[in-house]
Amino acid sequence: MLELGPHGGFILAAYLASGLILCGLAALILLDRRAQRRALALLEQQGIGRRLERKTS
Secondary structure, eight states: OOOGGGGGGHHHHHHHHHHHHHHHHHHHHHHHHHHHHHHHHHHHHTTOOOGGSSSSO
C-alpha cells in the first residue's frame, strides 16, 4: 500500500468525496438528457419541429 504519511486518511477521504461528486454529476447529466429527449419527443408529437428541418423554398 502507498505510504501517505500522517494525512493519509484525509487524502483518501478527499479522493473518495471527489469520486462520489463526479459520479453524482454524471448521473444528473444522464437523467437530464433523458428528460430533455422526452420533452423533445412530446413537442414533435404536437407538431412542433426543429427549425433546421423546415424546408426553405
